[in-house]
Amino acid sequence: MERDSVVNPYEVKGNIDYEEIAKRFGVNLIDEALKERIKRLAGGELHFMIRRGIYYAQRDMNWLLDEYEKGNKFYLYTGIGPSGTMTLGHLIPFALTQWFQEKFDAEVYIQIPDEEKFLVKKKSDLTLEKTHELAYDDVANIIAMGFKKGKTKIFLDTEYAKTLYKNAVRVSRGITFSMIKDAFGFTVEDNIGKIFYTSMQAVPAFLMSVEKGKNIPCLIPLAIDQDVHFRIARDSIAKLGYYKPASIQSKFLPGLSGKPKMSASDPSDTLYLNDDDETVRKKVFKAFTGQQPTAELQKKHGGNPEICTVCQYYRFFFEDDDTRLKKIFDAERSGSILAGEHKQDLYERITKYLAGQRQKKEKALERMDDFIVRD
Amino acid sequence: MERDSVVNPYEVKGNIDYEEIAKRFGVNLIDEALKERIKRLAGGELHFMIRRGIYYAQRDMNWLLDEYEKGNKFYLYTGIGPSGTMTLGHLIPFALTQWFQEKFDAEVYIQIPDEEKFLVKKKSDLTLEKTHELAYDDVANIIAMGFKKGKTKIFLDTEYAKTLYKNAVRVSRGITFSMIKDAFGFTVEDNIGKIFYTSMQAVPAFLMSVEKGKNIPCLIPLAIDQDVHFRIARDSIAKLGYYKPASIQSKFLPGLSGKPKMSASDPSDTLYLNDDDETVRKKVFKAFTGQQPTAELQKKHGGNPEICTVCQYYRFFFEDDDTRLKKIFDAERSGSILAGEHKQDLYERITKYLAGQRQKKEKALERMDDFIVRD
Numbered sequence: 001m002e003r004d005s006v007v008n009p010y011e012v013k014g015n016i017d018y019e020e021i022a023k024r025f026g027v028n029l030i031d032e033a034l035k036e037r038i039k040r041l042a043g044g045e046l047h048f049m050i051r052r053g054i055y056y057a058q059r060d061m062n063w064l065l066d067e068y069e070k071g072n073k074f075y076l077y078t079g080i081g082p083s084g085t086m087t088l089g090h091l092i093p094f095a096l097t098q099w100f101q102e103k104f105d106a107e108v109y110i111q112i113p114d115e116e117k118f119l120v121k122k123k124s125d126l127t128l129e130k131t132h133e134l135a136y137d138d139v140a141n142i143i144a145m146g147f148k149k150g151k152t153k154i155f156l157d158t159e160y161a162k163t164l165y166k167n168a169v170r171v172s173r174g175i176t177f178s179m180i181k182d183a184f185g186f187t188v189e190d191n192i193g194k195i196f197y198t199s200m201q202a203v204p205a206f207l208m209s210v211e212k213g214k215n216i217p218c219l220i221p222l223a224i225d226q227d228v229h230f231r232i233a234r235d236s237i238a239k240l241g242y243y244k245p246a247s248i249q250s251k252f253l254p255g256l257s258g259k260p261k262m263s264a265s266d267p268s269d270t271l272y273l274n275d276d277d278e279t280v281r282k283k284v285f286k287a288f289t290g291q292q293p294t295a296e297l298q299k300k301h302g303g304n305p306e307i308c309t310v311c312q313y314y315r316f317f318f319e320d321d322d323t324r325l326k327k328i329f330d331a332e333r334s335g336s337i338l339a340g341e342h343k344q345d346l347y348e349r350i351t352k353y354l355a356g357q358r359q360k361k362e363k364a365l366e367r368m369d370d371f372i373v374r375d
Numbered sequence: 376m377e378r379d380s381v382v383n384p385y386e387v388k389g390n391i392d393y394e395e396i397a398k399r400f401g402v403n404l405i406d407e408a409l410k411e412r413i414k415r416l417a418g419g420e421l422h423f424m425i426r427r428g429i430y431y432a433q434r435d436m437n438w439l440l441d442e443y444e445k446g447n448k449f450y451l452y453t454g455i456g457p458s459g460t461m462t463l464g465h466l467i468p469f470a471l472t473q474w475f476q477e478k479f480d481a482e483v484y485i486q487i488p489d490e491e492k493f494l495v496k497k498k499s500d501l502t503l504e505k506t507h508e509l510a511y512d513d514v515a516n517i518i519a520m521g522f523k524k525g526k527t528k529i530f531l532d533t534e535y536a537k538t539l540y541k542n543a544v545r546v547s548r549g550i551t552f553s554m555i556k557d558a559f560g561f562t563v564e565d566n567i568g569k570i571f572y573t574s575m576q577a578v579p580a581f582l583m584s585v586e587k588g589k590n591i592p593c594l595i596p597l598a599i600d601q602d603v604h605f606r607i608a609r610d611s612i613a614k615l616g617y618y619k620p621a622s623i624q625s626k627f628l629p630g631l632s633g634k635p636k637m638s639a640s641d642p643s644d645t646l647y648l649n650d651d652d653e654t655v656r657k658k659v660f661k662a663f664t665g666q667q668p669t670a671e672l673q674k675k676h677g678g679n680p681e682i683c684t685v686c687q688y689y690r691f692f693f694e695d696d697d698t699r700l701k702k703i704f705d706a707e708r709s710g711s712i713l714a715g716e717h718k719q720d721l722y723e724r725i726t727k728y729l730a731g732q733r734q735k736k737e738k739a740l741e742r743m744d745d746f747i748v749r750d
Contacts, residue, residue: 172568
């Protein structure tokens, strides 16, 4: 079968057809009934990222909620592999995880695999010391998202390997190189640390069950490109006697250039959490909108909010009110708003958001040990 | 090139031509000059296993001794992957390591990779809990060999993974699947834990240098089938800026059936350290000697001590005096000793040795924490 896109944790390219990817990966689209069910169980509210289909696919969510309704509470697991300053896109899984924690009073495991990018990236300046340092910066940003102390464990792989490695070994026994090589785009020339790594990422999906000595359902919010780790590990986890994890998959935050996925390694395409106001201004004003070449033509023909980065950033992050979002989209479509004004407004929202995040991060730096667990 | 033997940590089969294997693996035969040098630096004595060519090959031993003479002391590293009760053959690396420790006042690292056989063996009854339990039994047997408290660190992989994993990750970055698959006899259908494992085994070969923050030479006594781990890791270790380890390779203790390598998984071929006297008697009296079919013929034609298990067990373990060993070999060759008498004598030596080992092991059980390090 010919495919025009590659979507795995180490490469995303081509035209992204999210429905086709869901089919390819064997995940289910989130339907209205499931949205209603989550909303009801969350106490009447639904996170805008689910409402708007930014989270668009899932595995075993209905089973997870069945268990929840039987009184069998779930825990959440998500994470980030440090490779540089966190971007806006990186916050998507943490935003939803934090929401689930709040609404379902759930415990959260957050893995910071500080070896992953060291193993995966070709460039040798990303040392293990560097990823370790970046990991701590990520942790501060994550705590700043509002996770609950006492209900949230954050761990770096290099600091928690005594716990993780022996369970990774157990799950690795059911995963062959043949099972992973196409799924991850690996060849025999890839290093054996990178080949093994998926076992480490699988562990937190059943770790709480190991620790409690009984099966606890697990829900993993993640971007769709990360799905392969758990798709591969599911059967091996089940063979060990644990529940297969449930998961909920998001689309990608588009890059500022209009690319379907913001690339953390391309500064011009990306908003970093530590970008200062001037940098944000420059980036936002250069962002792709797909508007007509002149103001006159834009007023006459309007633009397309579906491909307009500015509109999409409101949708993903900066406007959680659907009515107001509709107004923004309508204005773009009708041509009643021009790029300059549109961008000025977004720029203000972003800088305000980032300033708030940075302030919370400063406070988080003093609370790191309330969250980090080490062997 | 057609080879009639397979020699790697996970399979030994075919006719073993030790010189050919040394050539194939790129290790050097131990010559008389090196024997003399080791003897001189050891204070005038040479361990009988080196003297007799049981340890027959080496890598970088002259470099190691150059460093030693410059005042740059080496440490030793050896280990065992628990899979069942230890056998006599398993003691060979520990015997030489202990000797080097004593003669060169060297520190010793002993790795007990309790995940290895769990990953490698197809049979699922060898759980990680079981290998962990076996590991402790191995540790007691190892301490009983006479290692020095305060100069010997013993660690299980599952208990020391915080230290080991992050260094395994570093060394794994320079090892591709393509580099290991033929060397270990792996295919794409092998599990990814097994594929990664060699990185864990490589770590203690440079761990002391990591810990001390400066390069310390390392000497690894090991059976020739284990060589591949270090052959593969050498370049990656060097790329990290550490010395490549020196090593000294032994031949295999033959099986009781006359097979070139005692098989730990075939009880009838193997002497276990916990075999009781009656079991030893039965096994020894069934052992292959290659003697003539009748006493009369044996007296007339004599036997061949090179293929006689009884003679070989004296050579490997139970007669460290060369003059007395020569008498045993001569008697076998001339036919002046018959199998029964020969075996009765060996049986007595073995049971005495095993009783001593068990007694020392009992004492070792009380001293485990003097040796075991954990994260």
